[in-house]
Amino acid sequence: MIDLTDVSKVYRTDTIETLALNKINLSVRNGEFLSVMGPSGSGKSTLLNVIGLLDKPSEGQIELDGEEVSEKSEREIAKIRNEKIGFVFQSFHLINDLSVLDNVEIPLLYRELSASKRKEMALAALENVGLSARTKHFPSQLSGGQKQRVAIARAIVGKPNLILADEPTGNLDSAMGNEIMKILHDLNQNEKTTIVMVTHDENIAKQTERTIRFFDGSKIND
Amino acid sequence: MIDLTDVSKVYRTDTIETLALNKINLSVRNGEFLSVMGPSGSGKSTLLNVIGLLDKPSEGQIELDGEEVSEKSEREIAKIRNEKIGFVFQSFHLINDLSVLDNVEIPLLYRELSASKRKEMALAALENVGLSARTKHFPSQLSGGQKQRVAIARAIVGKPNLILADEPTGNLDSAMGNEIMKILHDLNQNEKTTIVMVTHDENIAKQTERTIRFFDGSKIND
Numbered sequence: 001m002i003d004l005t006d007v008s009k010v011y012r013t014d015t016i017e018t019l020a021l022n023k024i025n026l027s028v029r030n031g032e033f034l035s036v037m038g039p040s041g042s043g044k045s046t047l048l049n050v051i052g053l054l055d056k057p058s059e060g061q062i063e064l065d066g067e068e069v070s071e072k073s074e075r076e077i078a079k080i081r082n083e084k085i086g087f088v089f090q091s092f093h094l095i096n097d098l099s100v101l102d103n104v105e106i107p108l109l110y111r112e113l114s115a116s117k118r119k120e121m122a123l124a125a126l127e128n129v130g131l132s133a134r135t136k137h138f139p140s141q142l143s144g145g146q147k148q149r150v151a152i153a154r155a156i157v158g159k160p161n162l163i164l165a166d167e168p169t170g171n172l173d174s175a176m177g178n179e180i181m182k183i184l185h186d187l188n189q190n191e192k193t194t195i196v197m198v199t200h201d202e203n204i205a206k207q208t209e210r211t212i213r214f215f216d217g218s219k220i221n222d
Numbered sequence: 223m224i225d226l227t228d229v230s231k232v233y234r235t236d237t238i239e240t241l242a243l244n245k246i247n248l249s250v251r252n253g254e255f256l257s258v259m260g261p262s263g264s265g266k267s268t269l270l271n272v273i274g275l276l277d278k279p280s281e282g283q284i285e286l287d288g289e290e291v292s293e294k295s296e297r298e299i300a301k302i303r304n305e306k307i308g309f310v311f312q313s314f315h316l317i318n319d320l321s322v323l324d325n326v327e328i329p330l331l332y333r334e335l336s337a338s339k340r341k342e343m344a345l346a347a348l349e350n351v352g353l354s355a356r357t358k359h360f361p362s363q364l365s366g367g368q369k370q371r372v373a374i375a376r377a378i379v380g381k382p383n384l385i386l387a388d389e390p391t392g393n394l395d396s397a398m399g400n401e402i403m404k405i406l407h408d409l410n411q412n413e414k415t416t417i418v419m420v421t422h423d424e425n426i427a428k429q430t431e432r433t434i435r436f437f438d439g440s441k442i443n444d
């Protein structure tokens with residue numbers, strides 16, 4: 001469902017040029033649960049940004065469902081992103097001016113749903129991550145792990161085809177991390193959701209079908 | 223050096239009242255290396271904020287070096303914070319408009335040091351965390367783990383008496399996490415720095431002298 005062919009990404013600042021991705025070849029089939037590991041700065045978040053169409057590669061091709069992404073308009077790309085992909089960002093990217101409930105509703109705004117249906121789905125997602133008692137809080141009123149779980153609720157609320165999760169359990173204790181993994185496994189098994197997850201935790205990675213490893217921008221095993 | 227007596231902290235929003243800390247009694251002696259564990263939302267960051275004088279308890283007393291904190295002026299409190307305490311925040315709190323080097327210099331601005339001395343010390347701290355090649359980058363140009371390491375460099379640059387580290391290895395791979403623990407152990411052993419560190423990682427906690435555990439705002443073992 002996702003095919004990367006010789007994808008490279010270079011970041012240039014005034015002083016330094018960084019090859020964050022170096023000729024990545026990767027295929028992820030529909031319904032796969034893939035984990036990505038590697039040292040700090042090795043390109044993992046960059047990979048997720050590129051797969052998630054949040055950033056363009058410097059070189060190479062990306063195909064989603066057999067269609068070359070570079071042939072799509074910005075509007076089509078935004079539509080794919082909003083309807084088919086759920087993101088759990090490393091920094092959560094919650095909107096500080098919105099309550100927890102409103103943050104989780106955001107992916108649903110791009111669908112033709114009633115306000116009451118959106119609220120129902122957002123409440124169900126928040127219950128799934130154990131945050132029913134915090135729906136009216138604002139992000140500044142939450143602990144680090146609670147923010148992470150709001151981000152997870154937002155990623156799963158619309159049952160996307162693909163979830164890109166950047167260290168979704170990094171700020172969570174073991175018990176809560178296991179709860180989150182159960183949620184992801186249920187989506188993968190029951191909804192056939194494709195999941196690409198970055199993690200630093202070997203025990204978490206072992207629970208996925210396949211693990212790829214990055215080092216200095218290159219994929220180093222398959 | 224740190225004595226908490228019956229410290230409680232209540233957060234009130236429009237809808238809910240949360241007892242984040244419930245009558246905490248805790249003594250941390252000079253030069254101790256203490257870890258704090260517990261589930262998400264159990265009060266760990268709140269504890270660090272209160273110890274670090276970034277927030278006031280709702281009830282109870284805090285003594286630093288035998289002096290009651292509530293008898294100090296805001297100016298004295300800010301002085302203690304700036305000169306004696308280094309923070310590694312869970313969200314890093316880097317200043318986006320400043321380069322990596324300038325971010326790390328911040329704690330030194332409150333001391334009477336020349337610009338060249340500040341720069342020397344900041345460069346040394348950044349070398350210590352493996353970021354010498356990123357000094358002119360801005361936080362938006364860094365990976366998650368790189369931002370965390372900048373936060374650690376900023377916490378250690380002024381060799382504070384006390385370091386409060388909120389999950390300092392949460393975004394780091396094992397190898398880098400071990401590097402950071404070596405840095406903290408060196409400061410604790412060689413500089414007698416007191417360290418209070420929140421972590422979700424049992425292996426990391428075992429490397430400290432003592433671990434306290436929180437659950438629902440209460441300390442549950444000693």
Ligand SMILES: Nc1ncnc2c1ncn2[C@@H]1O[C@H](COP(=O)(O)OP(=O)(O)OP(=O)(O)O)[C@@H](O)[C@H]1O
Nearest residue numbers: 141143144145146233242262263264265266267268
């Ligand atoms: N500013 C605030 N306003 C309201 N409630 C808050 C505020 N800050 C924290 N809380 C609540 O207080 C409780 C303790 O929060 P705290 O950040 O100390 O937890 P934590 O143990 O650090 O959790 P984590 O492991 O998720 O970081 C949580 O339930 C949280 O929602």
Ligand SMILES: Nc1ncnc2c1ncn2[C@@H]1O[C@H](COP(=O)(O)OP(=O)(O)OP(=O)(O)O)[C@@H](O)[C@H]1O
Nearest residue numbers: 011020040041042043044045046363365366367368
């Ligand atoms: N916007 C940017 N501008 C310049 N360099 C960048 C930018 N974003 C990332 N980089 C650099 O590209 C490299 C890869 O970054 P990336 O965020 O993909 O790493 P990562 O594997 O996710 O690391 P971590 O485990 O620390 O989150 C890093 O060296 C980083 O400094």
Ligand SMILES: [Mg+2]
Nearest residue numbers: 045090365366
């Ligand atoms: Mg990353």
Ligand SMILES: [Mg+2]
Nearest residue numbers: 143144267312
């Ligand atoms: Mg916390």
